[in-house]
Amino acid sequence: MAEVGRIHSLESFGTVDGPGIRFVVFMQGCPLRCQYCHNPDTWDVNRGTEYTPEALFEEIIKYRSYMKFSGGGVTFTGGEPLLQAGFLLEVSKLCKDKGISVALDTSGFILNNTVKELLEYTDLVLLDIKNYDPVVYKTLTGVSLSPTLKFLDYLREKNIRTWIRYVVVPRLTDNLDSVRQLSGHLDNYPNVEKIELLAFHKMGEYKWKELGLEYKLYDTKEPDRELMKRIADIMGTSGKTVTLNI
Numbered sequence: 001m002a003e004v005g006r007i008h009s010l011e012s013f014g015t016v017d018g019p020g021i022r023f024v025v026f027m028q029g030c031p032l033r034c035q036y037c038h039n040p041d042t043w044d045v046n047r048g049t050e051y052t053p054e055a056l057f058e059e060i061i062k063y064r065s066y067m068k069f070s071g072g073g074v075t076f077t078g079g080e081p082l083l084q085a086g087f088l089l090e091v092s093k094l095c096k097d098k099g100i101s102v103a104l105d106t107s108g109f110i111l112n113n114t115v116k117e118l119l120e121y122t123d124l125v126l127l128d129i130k131n132y133d134p135v136v137y138k139t140l141t142g143v144s145l146s147p148t149l150k151f152l153d154y155l156r157e158k159n160i161r162t163w164i165r166y167v168v169v170p171r172l173t174d175n176l177d178s179v180r181q182l183s184g185h186l187d188n189y190p191n192v193e194k195i196e197l198l199a200f201h202k203m204g205e206y207k208w209k210e211l212g213l214e215y216k217l218y219d220t221k222e223p224d225r226e227l228m229k230r231i232a233d234i235m236g237t238s239g240k241t242v243t244l245n246i
């Protein structure tokens with residue numbers, strides 16, 4: 001019997017999660033606990049709506065012409081989509097069969113055989129590297145950095161097209177030495193095409209309150225253009241294209 005997936009929400013005309021117009025699938029469940037998370041309502045893997053692979057594919061295929069003319073596709077994000085890799089493998093096979101490009105937005109925390117198989121059907125990985133300092137990473141996410149770096153190594157080994165995403169949070173991820181080290185590290189990955197800098201924002205703050213969770217960033221400001229530019233300049237020394245999403 002086909003595996004059932006738990007989905008938080010669907011967005012039919014996404015423009016920020018990969019190239020072109022994208023059908024974005026927000027998967028339920030995440031093993032990380034990022035301090036700046038704006039989707040804490042995706043954390044619990046038991047919430048959301050159940051879909052079979054076919055039912056989700058039926059939603060996706062409706063938008064195929066928009067995806068095609070814009071060079072877009074489908075993006076699986078979350079939460080952490082790799083928690084439901086078996087389900088996404090089924091959906092991705094259906095998408096690839098109809099020529100729909102598949103992107104995966106992930107923290108790279110999970111790399112098992114099912115994930116490896118899923119990556120065979122993935123055209124682009126948006127890999128979120130939350131910080132390059134292992135201590136800051138642990139404080140920020142509650143988990144260790146090393147699985148993400150191993151995941152990045154695997155993407156290089158398989159030559160999978162990759163964009164790196166980095167969220168700039170004042171006094172949390174603006175430690176410039178570690179940004180420099182990350183930039184140097186990325187220099188070794190020809191499969192990494194681009195680095196996207198995303199500005200921390202507070203739009204998800206209310207969700208923490210609603211869920212009765214302790215939000216640690218009430219006093220943290222959104223980064224100004226100058227800080228974003230400084231970090232972009234350092235990231236740019238990797239020789240990769242850097243884009244700013246402010």
Ligand code: SF4
Nearest residue numbers: 030032033034037079
């Ligand atoms: S990985 Fe994404 S969904 Fe999970 S806690 Fe971090 S920001 Fe939130």
